[in-house]
Amino acid sequence: MKLGIKALLGLFITLLMLVVWVTVSDKEFTETSNAAYIQSSSALFQKAGITPQSNFVQTQGPVKRIHYLEMGQGDPLILIHGGGGYASQWFTVMEELANSYHLFVLDRPGSGLTDNFNYEGVSLPKHGAEFIRSFMDALNLPSAHLVGHSMGGLFSVNFAAIYPERVKQLVLIGHPAGGTVEIPPQVIMMGLSGANKILLKLIGQPSIEGSKDFHKMMLVHKPEQLPDVYWQNDVNAQLIPGNARTFNSLLENCVEFGGFKEEYLIQNALFNLPHKVTFIVGDKDVWDTIENAENLAAKMHNASVHVIKNASHLPWLDAPEKSAQLILTAFAPPTQHQQTQSQ
Numbered sequence: 187m188k189l190g191i192k193a194l195l196g197l198f199i200t201l202l203m204l205v206v207w208v209t210v211s212d213k214e215f216t217e218t219s220n221a222a223y224i225q226s227s228s229a230l231f232q233k234a235g236i237t238p239q240s241n242f243v244q245t246q247g248p249v250k251r252i253h254y255l256e257m258g259q260g261d262p263l264i265l266i267h268g269g270g271g272y273a274s275q276w277f278t279v280m281e282e283l284a285n286s287y288h289l290f291v292l293d294r295p296g297s298g299l300t301d302n303f304n305y306e307g308v309s310l311p312k313h314g315a316e317f318i319r320s321f322m323d324a325l326n327l328p329s330a331h332l333v334g335h336s337m338g339g340l341f342s343v344n345f346a347a348i349y350p351e352r353v354k355q356l357v358l359i360g361h362p363a364g365g366t367v368e369i370p371p372q373v374i375m376m377g378l379s380g381a382n383k384i385l386l387k388l389i390g391q392p393s394i395e396g397s398k399d400f401h402k403m404m405l406v407h408k409p410e411q412l413p414d415v416y417w418q419n420d421v422n423a424q425l426i427p428g429n430a431r432t433f434n435s436l437l438e439n440c441v442e443f444g445g446f447k448e449e450y451l452i453q454n455a456l457f458n459l460p461h462k463v464t465f466i467v468g469d470k471d472v473w474d475t476i477e478n479a480e481n482l483a484a485k486m487h488n489a490s491v492h493v494i495k496n497a498s499h500l501p502w503l504d505a506p507e508k509s510a511q512l513i514l515t516a517f518a519p520p521t522q523h524q525q526t527q528s529q
Contacts, residue, residue, distance in 0.1 A: 218425040220299060226419035227274040233413050234277045238284075238291070242299070247320020248313050253299035254321070255291040258284030261354070262327050263517070265291045266318070268336025268360065268499075270433055272298035272423045277416075278506035279513070286514060287331065292321060294338065296432020298423065303432050305439040310450050314341030315348045322352060331517050333357045336473070336499065337436070340364045340452055347455035356459070357516050359466040359509065360499045361474035364452035365482060367445040370404065370472055376434075377441025392424040407470040407498040456486055463489040464516035468497030468504060 224240075231238060238255040245252055255273045257280055265276050265283075273291040283289050295303035295317060305313075318341060322330065329352045334342030339362025346353040394417040401409045401420075424430065440450050456463070463486060465479045476493055483489035492512050497504035 218422070218427075220426055223272075223298070223419065223422040223426055226415060226422045229415045230274055230277050230413075230419050233415050234281070236277065236281045236284075238280060238289075240299075243321065243324045245320035245324045247316050247323075248308075249295045249301040249303055249317070251301045252317075252321050252324070253293045255280070255289075257281070257289045257291075258287055260287045262330035263287035263289050264318070264321075264330045264332050265289070266332065266334045266338030266341055267292070267294060267297065268338050269363065269436060270297075271335065271338070271500075274298070274419060274423075275500070276502065279502045279510040282507075282510035283513060287517075290321075290325070290327075290330075294341070296429050296436070298426070298429075302428035303435075305432070305435040308439060310340070310440055311344040311455070312348075315345040317341060318345040319349055319352070328352065329354055331355050331357075333359055333513060334362065335360045337363045340450070343452045343455050343459070346459055346461055350460055353461055355462045355464070355517055357464045357466060357513055359513070360501060361467055361471055361479060362452060363440070364446060364450050365474050366478055367448060367451065368474075369441070369445050372404065373437070374441055374443065374445060377437035378443070379438045392421045394418065394421055397421055397424075401500075404472060405499045405503075407468065407496055407504050412503060453482065453485075456482060456489075458487075460487060462516070464512070465489065465491040466494065466501060466509065466512050466516075467491065468494050468499065468501040470496065470498040470504075471501075473499050 236257065238257045240253070241256055242251055242253050244250060253273065263283060265273075267273065267275055271294075273293045276291050280289060280291065293300035295301065318332075322328075331354045332342045332346065334340070334356070335358075339358040339360070342353075342356055342358070343362060343364070346356055397417050397420045398409050406412070440447050463483070465483055467474075467476060467479050469476065476491070479491045483491050494501045494505050494508050494512070497509075502509035
């Protein structure tokens with residue numbers, strides 16, 4: 187019933203947008219260059235008091251050149267952002283995590299400064315797994331801890347399922363993509379070919395005000411606590427040439443009128459993972475429910491769910507200290523008492 191309502195809502199919005207098309211047909215989405223994003227990311231890091239290295243690596247995977255941020259020393263820890271995100275979005279927790287781990291913060295294909303990609307006809311589970319595999323191969327990382335957010339969670343789960351020996355432990359922060367077919371109707375609209383292009387025309391050029399509105403609606407519970415430079419950086423990320431087209435092709439690949447495509451659901455992969463898996467979700471996250479996260483964890487080998495109050499889909503922006511603490515706790519070696527209990 188819920189999916190039927192979403193489908194009807196999507197159809198209604200599509201028709202409404204067609205009606206107003208003539209009033210916005212002269213609006214153009216003008217992309218700029220990488221330079222503005224590089225500059226604002228640097229300003230964001232300066233504001234946060236961190237100095238990550240910005241690196242590129244050539245790979246033998248789905249994209250040839252991957253951009254990543256690097257900080258710290260120790261066991262490798264890889265952060266993989268969600269759809270529409272980018273590496274610098276993790277700025278609030280990077281220092282804390284880098285104090286304990288060798289941190290690698292990736293830009294997914296067509297996000298941030300990684301090469302663009304066309305997702306038409308691509309098998310998303312295989313693509314996600316091969317993207318991570320190719321990055322780790324290029325840097326000679328035999329294994330690593332993984333933190334995946336939203337679409338990055340889907341990538342991480344499928345990588346762990348296909349290459350279990352290369353994952354130490356897994357954290358899924360923010361509800362992972364593919365945990366349910368039910369997704370917000372706004373995202374359904376963004377994934378419908380043709381309708382999403384009209385939507386971009388209707389919205390017009392990315393702006394700070396538009397970014398704040400979208401974050402408040404879909405991503406962050408307390409956007410007012412983020413610095414001004416974050417909003418400019420978010421706008422600049424949207425204006426990187428080719429990134430919007432990559433994001434549209436990704437959504438067109440995994441979304442249909444009924445919601446998230448069933449063929450890309452992650453349940454089967456999740457339920458067979460041998461790893462310890464930690465879900466960290468905000469109680470204000472509109473992308474899924476705490477109940478569903480708990481249901482998924484209950485059917486897994488070794489999983490737990492931790493809820494952050496007054497946080498949304500990007501909980502590390504709402505509650506950075508709590509998010510970092512939960513990630514570090516998830517990866518901490520078990521105590522002697524815990525080892526005894528598990529025997």
